[in-house]
Amino acid sequence: MSSLRLPWPLPALASWGLCWLLFTGLLRAGFGAATALATATALGVGFSLLGGSWWRRLLIGLGFPLSLLIAGGLALPAWAWLLPLALLALIYPLNAWRDAPLFPTPADALNELPTVAPLAPGANVLDAGCGLGHGLLALRQAYPLAELHGLEWSRPLVWLCARRCPWAQVRRGDIWQADWSGYDLVYLFQRPESMPRAIAKASAELKPGAYLVSLEFEAVGLTPLAKLEGVPGKAVWVYQTNHVQSTNPPRL
Numbered sequence: 001m002s003s004l005r006l007p008w009p010l011p012a013l014a015s016w017g018l019c020w021l022l023f024t025g026l027l028r029a030g031f032g033a034a035t036a037l038a039t040a041t042a043l044g045v046g047f048s049l050l051g052g053s054w055w056r057r058l059l060i061g062l063g064f065p066l067s068l069l070i071a072g073g074l075a076l077p078a079w080a081w082l083l084p085l086a087l088l089a090l091i092y093p094l095n096a097w098r099d100a101p102l103f104p105t106p107a108d109a110l111n112e113l114p115t116v117a118p119l120a121p122g123a124n125v126l127d128a129g130c131g132l133g134h135g136l137l138a139l140r141q142a143y144p145l146a147e148l149h150g151l152e153w154s155r156p157l158v159w160l161c162a163r164r165c166p167w168a169q170v171r172r173g174d175i176w177q178a179d180w181s182g183y184d185l186v187y188l189f190q191r192p193e194s195m196p197r198a199i200a201k202a203s204a205e206l207k208p209g210a211y212l213v214s215l216e217f218e219a220v221g222l223t224p225l226a227k228l229e230g231v232p233g234k235a236v237w238v239y240q241t242n243h244v245q246s247t248n249p250p251r252l
């Protein structure tokens with residue numbers, strides 16, 4: 001999801017203000033304090049997806065409950081203060097943090113991919129860790145005739161992604177537990193630290209001729225089929241099982 005167009009810190013201030021409006025509105029409407037806290041916090045956590053960096057997301061997501069806590073004067077059981085953290089954990093599950101937090105693929109980042117990684121109509125393409133579906137949208141733009149699949153660990157993101165990309169098969173799962181052997185192309189936008197694991201998994205599971213594509217992060221040790229730089233600062237590393245040359249294992 002792209003960051004808010006407003007200059008920082010206006011997005012955070014706007015988000016907190018809207019959370020407070022919702023919170024006070026719900027209290028006035030007769031809802032309980034815990035319900036109002038949970039609903040307004042959920043709104044803030046939703047807005048946090050628009051933040052362009054981790055710190056901004058945390059500030060947007062936690063700003064409202066923290067300001068409420070500091071303001072005091074609200075009689076809530078202690079457990080109610082765990083709600084904001086639980087909501088954040090739902091949308092950014094810790095397991096997924098190890099691999100990659102939610103950052104989106106730019107819309108045009110994969111446009112040149114078919115020139116170096118052509119796929120037959122109906123080919124199976126996986127966005128491993130599909131987040132809100134930006135990678136799937138970019139893949140669809142590149143391969144309109146492919147069967148697109150998305151795998152994501154965070155339940156709310158799976159739900160949202162499936163709604164944004166109804167033409168894709170989106171399901172919840174761990175990209176490292178999933179079987180990659182049925183895919184003609186596996187697309188990743190994870191972290192540098194995840195790449196050795198991705199190399200090992202792709203080497204073990206991808207069928208001959210299949211592609212491993214990584215946005216931004218190189219599979220160090222493998223020779224890429226191509227490195228595309230259609231979007232500045234967002235290199236697309238393309239590897240193919242029967243084209244990869246590596247001086248040392250691992251190989252695809």
Ligand SMILES: C[S@@+](CC[C@H](N)C(=O)[O-])C[C@H]1O[C@@H](n2cnc3c(N)ncnc32)[C@H](O)[C@@H]1O
Pocket residue numbers: 093095096097098099100101102103104105127128129130131132133134135136151152153154157173174175176188189190
């Ligand atoms: C950088 S985002 C990329 C989102 C999407 N692929 C895109 O390019 O727009 C990485 C995503 O991978 C998800 N993720 C991280 N580790 C995962 C895992 N082990 N299994 C499933 N999803 C994971 C995160 O929750 C996050 O949504």
